[in-house]
Amino acid sequence: MIGMANGSIKGKALAYVLVMLLLAAITVVIGLLIKDITYRGYYLTLTLGGIVLFTSVIYAISIKLKSSEDVKGIATSAIQALWVSTSMGLGYIVTANAPYFQIPQAYAIALFAIGWVMLLFGLYSLLKLSKESGVPLAV
């Protein structure tokens, strides 16, 4: 039973981090789509999305390499990665609609929405992981 619970933590942690990775990848793709329209919007997505992509990949590998029994280590890595992604979600919410970036409205709304998903999903997954693993949010 304990083994199953530990395996489930590892699976959940990986899933949470990979969801963030996927969302960040979508924002980078949006950036590529608007590259010829606005270099500012392109660099914005490259910065925010790139940070999440980089962090998620590094931490996903770190979680994958950990033994399922190492619940604390897995949760610590995942929580650290999720804090960064959640914080960047806030970044998208704040920046996507700013006139300076000249992002076409449809794309800006998409980035804004993804930012909210990252923020809310991040907070949910942080609380869930912290509760199930006993690792504090202030890891």
Place this chain on the structure above:
Amino acid sequence: MPANEETKGKDVFGDFATLVVPEEHTKSTLNIFMIYMGVLAVVAAIFAGSGLAQMYDAATMLKVAFIGNLILAIYGGLIAYVGGSTRANTYMILRYPLGRLGSLIGNLIVSAIPLVVWFAVETWLFGLTVNVIYPDNPLTSIAAASIWGGLLMMVTAYYGFRAMAILSYITVPFWYTLVVIGFFASVDLAGGFDKVWAARPEVIAPLGVGITYVVGLYASGSVITSDVARYGKKPWSGAIAWAVHVTIFMTALLFAGGVMTLLTNSPNVIVAIAQIGLGVGALLLAILGQWTTNDNNLWSAALAWINTTGKLNKRVWVVILGVIGTLIAGLWAGLWGMSLEPFINFAVYLGYFIPPVGAVIIADYYVFRPLVLGLKDPKERYKFGPGTKYPLVNVPGVVAVAAGGAIAWYTQQIGWGAPVINGIVSAFVVYLALIVLMEKLGISWGVGEWVESSTGF
């Protein structure tokens, strides 16, 4: 004498204000790093870069900021290691180089008084910034914004280290990314990086002037690094976290502020961000940045007051000091429009004596105890816990701090050398000269005795 690990005492004051942090409450190096980054995440750090822009071109600014911050990394890192190794906060550590009574005075000089003043000033600046961004709303008047800002900052300090860490985790990546975006946007709007490298003031100052300026910016903050470093999982966690954050990120913030000043004559990243249509971003930048810095000011001040009085717990002190600071910001400055200059002048005057306190800690922990008293093991040099005996006054320590502070003040008045560094070096030399001489001559350098109680006081 009891060992740190064996005696924990009762944490009656909260956040281990008078006790060694137990192993199970220690945090990762990343956690410590995030707290330091949260403290640094304040617009004033960017504003400070404008001082460099009046002296140097961009490339030289970068060099000067890096060297100055490298000195701060070593100075603050050495002090942070003392906290990490002993798991004690600044005010407990001071019991050794200053003595128990001496440390009470040290607490007042280092944190208890100046940090309340800086809390008030930062809270007022917060109100001012919010008012600049949103000028036409009663809730964003300087007085109102100072008051609700002050209350916000009290919340995380009230709940303690863990709450401050959570706020830093959500704030720090966002804050620094937004500053980078604001920086590049203002460079972009001002004509690009070609203009950055070409811009220069009329007269270039000697490198030493700028390095001194940079060291002076954060020398006082470097002295209280142990307050956070004591939570480090490893003895070196705080030292590494401090060194990395100050060398890389403080340098980057100063450079950003300096470049913005060279290009636009204003280092105001908040205004720049508001100008590019990020009104909400600018507001969040102001709120979160000031919040993560000022809750730490309040928290450290509360720890210092507990160690000075031995009365009331951390939460009560946070409320008392927070209300005082908020009233000074909101009513005194915000509503009545009176100047904060008298408070600032007093804090600046006390500030001359803060870096020498750090010098005395370094001299005592790294030189006197291992090389003269033969305490080679870092964990054996300072011990805490109920029953521990401390001298009431460490005479060389008190004399060295007074001398270092006076020399820093005097050399500032006559414009000789680098006052902050003069104070640090003087205190270091005076302390070692006196205590080594007294020890070798068999003269007691510690006067009286104080026995630690079960509460750690």
